[in-house]
Amino acid sequence: MRLVPMAISLLALVGASVPAFAEWKALVADESVNVAGKLLVATPEAGWNRSSARPSDHGERWTRDGLALNELTFFAAIPDGGTLYHSPYGATQKLPKFRSNMLATEIVELFESSNRILLNSSVFSVDAIEPAKLGTHEGVRFAYSYAAQDEGLTRKGEGVAAIVEGKLYLVNFIAPEIHYFDRDIEEIRQLVATLQLRPPEPSQP
Helix, strand or coil: CCCCCCCCCCCHHHHHHCCCCCCEEECCCCCCEEECCCCEEECCCCCCEEECCCCCCCEEEEECCCCCCCEEEEEEEECCCCCCCCCCCCCCCCCCCCCCCCCHHHHHHHHHHHHHHHHCCCCEEEEEEEEEEECCEEEEEEEEEEECCCCCCEEEEEEEEEEECCEEEEEEEEEECCCHHHHHHHHHHHHHHCCEECCCCCCCC
16 A cells, blocks of 8 residues: 555544554455444445554545545444544643534534544535435535644545444545546445444443
């Protein structure tokens, strides 16, 4: 896998919240793999690599060409009161918390607010919101774009989220607007459509 030196991504920008050096493992094409604590099952096409650096206790991230060029992040079973990401080191704002009774638009607002804090930037635009499915579960798809401070490169992203048994599941893809986003987005949509969710067993009283 080619790792580019300028690893600018939603998570790389806040590097102190994750390990400085991640280990990478190549994923086998067309072979199902357990993701995010075995609560999701995904089947990638060729070229994807899994990082040991996790965005949160409930998340996992992949890349194909390096985080500056494409980043695919999975979040599974975020509980009521949980956050999408680990809080970045030295952050002055608290990350917003998920609520199990959120509406679809509120889930998108949660994602937007979380990433504004991580990016330390107000240049973040939600461009579209529509109903969608995450695997077989009803949810919401949202498209967005942003330009990181001092980078001068616009990135596009697309996320699909659903609340299942009171917990939040979300898959997010981000890449530069030029070439990489359009190259991979249909493949990502197919992966999302075939994703399997394995909600955790309810706690026994």
